[in-house]
Amino acid sequence: MSSNSGPADRRALIAFAWLWVGVPLAYGLYELVRKATQLFTG
């Protein structure tokens, strides 16, 4: 996939937008991994 080559301000917006959705998703995944490890330790 070719990388984006938009103007600098668009890159800041892209970073913000991905962080906006990425941070909550990372939290959800972290909680998921914590729970999933119970399969091997529980």
Added chain:
Amino acid sequence: MSPPVAPPGWSRWLVPPAALSVHLSIGQAYAWSVFKPPLESALGLSGTQSALPFQLGIVMLGLSAAFGGTLVERNGPRWAMTVALICFSSGFLLSALGAATEQYWLIVLGYGFVGGIGLGIGYISPVSTLIKWFPDRPGMATGIAIMGFGGGALIASPWSAQMLESFGSDSSGIAVAFLVHGLSYAVFMTLGVLLIRVPRADQGARGGVESAATAAGARSAPTDPQVSANQAIRTPQFWCLWVVLCMNVTAGIGILEKAAPMITDFFANTSTTVSASAAAGFVALLSAANMAGRIGWSSTSDLIGRKNIYRVYLGVGALMYGLIALAGDSSKPLFILCALVILSFYGGGFATIPAYLKDLFGTYQVGAIHGRLLTAWSTAGVLGPLIVNWIADRQEEAGKDGSSLYTLSLFIMIGLLAVGFVANELVRPVHPRHHLPVPAQKEKEVADVE
């Protein structure tokens, strides 16, 4: 509201986060179970009653996606995302009022009916726009969004539980939790409403730096066959895909819905029994496989083709079910591995279907066609659990236990997947008599940029 057209230089990489902000929000629906025990104790409800808002929400999801799809195509993704935001958030606000006043019908009406419309419109809102921005990778693009629907429950489940712990599990605590959910999701989904843009007809799909005649644009050339939603449902291809999706989802949901008791029962008569917390870990691992399948397999379909990837989902899926049935309780790792593969195919099946529809019917009303196809999901949502639960109950009554409780269900799932496999084999390019006439296509493209 006219569709928001991207200005020159707009990047297509702003579209997936816009879609994700909606799908990560509405995916909360699958975390409804967090509210069930507090509602039951605070309002004196039965388990069946406390499931009503979720069940009505899923019914409304199917209905609004099926019947609202054409409106979504006509008014564009920003209109659809705005409707989804208003319905989903006000559903929570009505539920907050219902909890505060202890009027349960308001929670059913708010979360189930009003919120459910938000689920359906929100689910299909970004599909057609993503495909238009990523004509070279439609599977990956829709995979990202539909992965978000799975991710929404992962976020909401611990978040809602934490909130109920902080505010309390009585009716006023639940009301505050609903209120915070409604306001937070409204803010979160606003990003999608503000960012979503449709590409200009003369704009390259790779960040606006290439012309429409280059690689990405060339695949969706104006002369590509386009089929309207009303015409699509008159084609055998639509109904073949309906059967494919329904069978694939039925097979996955059968395991997903009963995962914890299934793994516990399966190894109950062995030396390696499964504890309740280990079973919860197994369920979480299945959710991870479901999500990974959505983005992973859907992206793979861009490389190997849609028909081939469904051959894998349905053929290898049947093989995995066969392995579980034949191995019985002899190997726990094999059981877990097969279940993970099946769940990844379940997620992949959901995420790849919009790109399959685009291949067959073009981009013209792909969102609306997708909405109508989602009735297969509603059907599978009833079929899968019904088969597994009904058979397990009958087997138990017949005095069976352990893995043999599920053997018949597993073979039925193999049969369903075989039906789906045959339906996929029957899919052929759509006959030209169903295509839009070329002048109508051009008219539609002009309307897109106005």
